[in-house]
Amino acid sequence: MTTILVTGAAGFIGSNFVRLLVKRKEPVRxxxxxxxxxxxxxANISDLLGDQVIFVKxxxxxxxxxxxxxxxxHVSQIVHFAAESHVDRSILGSGPxxxxxxxxxxxxLDIAKSERIEKFLYVSTDEVYGTLPEDRPDxxxxxxxxxxxxxxxxxxxxxxxxxxxxxxxxFGLPVLTTRCSNNYGPYHFPExxxxxxxxxxxxxxxxxxxxxxxxxxxxxxVEDHCDAVYTVLQKGRFGEVYNVGGNxxxxxxxITEIILREMNKPWDKFVRYVxxxxxxxxxxxxxxxKIKRELGWEPKHRFEQAIKTTIQWYRDNExxxxxxxxxxxxxxxETQYAHR
Ligand code: NAD
Ligand code: DAU
Numbered sequence: 040m041t042t043i044l045v046t047g048a049a050g051f052i053g054s055n056f057v058r059l060l061v062k063r064k065e066p067v068r069x070x071x072x073x074x075x076x077x078x079x080x081x082a083n084i085s086d087l088l089g090d091q092v093i094f095v096k097x098x099x100x101x102x103x104x105x106x107x108x109x110x111x112x113h114v115s116q117i118v119h120f121a122a123e124s125h126v127d128r129s130i131l132g133s134g135p136x137x138x139x140x141x142x143x144x145x146x147x148l149d150i151a152k153s154e155r156i157e158k159f160l161y162v163s164t165d166e167v168y169g170t171l172p173e174d175r176p177d178x179x180x181x182x183x184x185x186x187x188x189x190x191x192x193x194x195x196x197x198x199x200x201x202x203x204x205x206x207x208x209x210f211g212l213p214v215l216t217t218r219c220s221n222n223y224g225p226y227h228f229p230e231x232x233x234x235x236x237x238x239x240x241x242x243x244x245x246x247x248x249x250x251x252x253x254x255x256x257x258x259x260x261v262e263d264h265c266d267a268v269y270t271v272l273q274k275g276r277f278g279e280v281y282n283v284g285g286n287x288x289x290x291x292x293x294i295t296e297i298i299l300r301e302m303n304k305p306w307d308k309f310v311r312y313v314x315x316x317x318x319x320x321x322x323x324x325x326x327x328x329k330i331k332r333e334l335g336w337e338p339k340h341r342f343e344q345a346i347k348t349t350i351q352w353y354r355d356n357e358x359x360x361x362x363x364x365x366x367x368x369x370x371x372x373e374t375q376y377a378h379r
Contacts, residue, residue: 047120061092074121167196170320241302
């Protein structure tokens with residue numbers, strides 16, 4: 040049976056990926072490898088652990104630990120989700136982003152090469168392309184769009200993209216890259232827009248909308264992203280990049296309105312406009328025609344329904360997010376929002 044090393048498997052998307060493959064009874068063994076940073080939470084996958092899913096605590100920058108894990112479990116494929124993932128935190132300090140997203144990716148690539156890994160999939164982001172004008176809905180990011188990252192987070196992810204590309208061209212490493220738009224769904228860490236706003240409203244707190252609230256993102260339900268990653272892993276062509284998107288562009292104001300309506304909270308009382316994010320990208324939009332044409336993937340979930348499912352998940356799992364929104368999280372919240 041194929042054994043896949045899933046880095047960052049205790050985070051938001053990595054845990055949903057493991058959950059999806061188990062739910063579908065895919066014939067694979069999964070080694071969930073995670074450092075358990077502030078964003079990693081073993082509770083996200085603890086109900087799945089057993090013969091099919093094994094957890095290993097480790098840092099992707101730790102060569103010995105990763106090599107031992109690859110050998111001990113006869114890993115033949117790597118799906119690399121592990122990253123520092125929050126733009127605002129990268130503005131507060133970019134060191135951990137360069138360490139994990141750049142050095143960590145390089146360490147994994149070297150191990151993939153020396154251990155003769157059969158497939159290496161790098162989970163990247165649409166943010167590597169930079170920003171789009173809001174008044175040109177006809178323009179979207181394609182796989183040919185030049186990389187023009189604008190935040191320390193996206194710069195570190197783009198460095199990873201470049202390393203993956205270089206290992207393909209120089210060493211013939213069997214690599215695949217996906218670049219996805221904004222995800223939402225269960226297990227999303229409550230520092231990101233949707234889970235932050237939903238949980239703040241459940242606590243009867245205001246939601247902080249950056250700038251004029253008109254920045255645009257393309258939202259995709261996390262299960263659709265995970266399905267796309269597995270599709271690329273199975274059918275993608277080595278050395279290729281595949282954009283993944285929801286064809287679902289919305290301003291942050293629109294998202295906020297939908298959440299408020301769904302949670303029965305009035306705009307005037309609960310929305311606080313705050314100082315904008317420095318270097319805030321105005322618009323992301325993905326052209327996902329290549330993955331549809333070549334691999335037959337397209338999103339299955341509609342936003343109107345999936346956002347309701349997501350909000351309900353936060354209602355049903357209050358302990359999960361209340362445990363997170365304490366301790367160190369409070370310090371971060373204070374630093375990020377108190378003086379805006
Ligand atoms: P997340 O922050 O929720 O999870 C990241 C996980 O990686 C955590 O479990 C963390 O403990 C782990 N990790 C961090 N540093 C590590 C290290 N040095 N060694 C081992 N594990 C480490 O992130 P996410 O939102 O699930 O994103 C997963 C991946 O998908 C990232 O690579 C991100 O760039 C990419 N991505 C995210 C989105 C999105 O909307 N969230 C969209 C496109 C792409
Ligand atoms: O596009 C893919 C990217 O999406 C991923 O690569 C990143 O890992 C992921 O974090 C996400 O980045 P964003 O910066 O787009 O997501 P975030 O949820 O932080 O912000 C979404 C939008 O909402 C953005 O325009 C900023 C705005 N925002 C965010 C927060 C946290 C607010 O207005 N207020 C907030 O408090």
